[in-house]
Amino acid sequence: MNHAAPDAGQQGRLEELCLSVRNLNFAFPGNKPLFHHLSFDLREGEFVSLLAPSGLGKTTLFRLIAGLLPPDGGEIRLAEQREEAAGCGGVPASASGKKGRAGYMPQRDCLMPWRSVLDNAAVGLEIGGMSSRDARSRVLALLPEFGLEGAADRMPHELSGGMRQRVSFLRSMLAGGRLLLLDEPFSALDAMTRIGMQQWLLQVWEKRRVTILFITHDVDEALLLSDRVLIASEAPVSRLAEVEVQEPRPRSYDRLMTPPFIELKRRVLGLLPGGIGPPERMCTVEWEAER
Amino acid sequence: MRSVRRALPLGILLLVLAVMWEAGTSFLNIPHYILPKLSDVLYSTWDNRAVLVKHLGATLGEALLGLAFSVIFGVVAAIGIEASGLAKQTLYPLLIASQSVPIIALSPIMVMWFGYDIWSKVAVVILFSFFPLAVNTADGFRSADPGIGELLRTMGAGKRQLFLKWKLPSALPGFFTGLKLAATFSIGGATLGEWLGGETGLGVYTKRASNMLRGEAVFSGVLLLSLTGVLMFAAAGLLGRMVLAKRGQQR
16 A cells, blocks of 8 residues: 555554555646645654745645645545544544544744634634633643743733744644644744744653644754654655654754764755755665764 | 823814914904804803703714614624625625715715604714725725634634634724724714704704804804714724724734
8 A cells, every 4th residue: 555655655554644645636726736646654653844845835735634625636544533642642632523633833823813822722622612611721731831831811912933833833732633734833933932942842742742744944953853854856746755863852952963963964955956965866864873 | 191191292282273263263353154263162162051962962872873783784794795705796896886975965865765853864874884884894804814714724613613713803903993984974974964954963053053154153063073073983992992902913
């Protein structure tokens, strides 16, 4: 069943897969196709980054996975939601029932200016049918862990960019359950805030182990956060090159300055069109960190 | 304290204008039926306070009743435009175009339809107040951030939830913009309705006074009407600010 994805799909039995994309075809009407027979998988509890130049349809891919757009062909399967999803680190799936659903964190935070931090984060639970009182108390209990302690009643316009992204992340996580789609969540932040947020995400994720598919333009960010980096380089996207990052966790930002990481970065850049380094088209880099 | 300091220049300007009015009419010997002295206007207002309060009450009642109907009709129309793609393509442009129709020209029709009692005045008020409410509320719906809607859709929100949790709160700033305009227009609409025929109201009062060339009475009616219009505008603005206070500065 993995015949279409020799590079990106051989790591697991079906029941361990959180997301399985098979032979995906998609084109906007009247435009050149964006995806042609694209297949890839995400295992339960994996952090995978998707690295691609602009215009290759990364956000469109997310919209397809999130169910906002119907694919022209192929199949997108999300693992069914379980009430006590083991892979979700104790965050029960939303009350919306069986249908697999991805939590989508858009590029802009899209917080509702008329709702407080608490009510913004709870909106997915409310839509899933939870009473607003239960939703609020669930969110309230999670705020400290997400670096939002004491911010429950603050309004979005009173928050810094980093805080807004934390609320947005928490909201998506509560709404999605097992798979989280993060679309360049830190791209609008200044460099210092961004590093802080990357480390914050590392901490939260290393504790929770939700499955994350992370879109970014930033190679450092991808390598720092991910178990695997998927790289799309040509349109239409039909295969994804893959680089595995076997760096032990917990990770920290200083690891980016070590020679093995720099070597890894060079390889990733080589896989991107117009990148530096030798033009290796498809390769899997396995790398053991120095201890 | 800050609001007092902000209002100070305006207060000084009003005072200067009042002094110029009073001094100008005295020194230039302007006849009272062209421009009465401010002091005469104020004296006339005080002198006829019982009658003026009765007329003001009638005008205000017509304006508020008409405004209430306008809010209902305007919001329903905006929701209709928002809910149906066909209405958005047909009704909305029509609504925009209809704003250039001279409403004053339509007002006599309301008298034909509703007679000389309060309902013709209410109808004229609705003519004036409905459009700004409908258009601004519809614009409020249209200005709803599509990113939020999309996000809620990924969470499985249905049409009803999208409307209640996304569209409706998004439309509130537009609604209050419309309400401020409509509140001001409602006083003008009620006055016009009274001119066209009626027994009570400040419109009737100023028209009668004008027929009798009683300048100071006309001006005291006009002053009261202006003041009421400003207060209606301020009240609508205050209501809007109270409801939207938590959102902070609108982007």
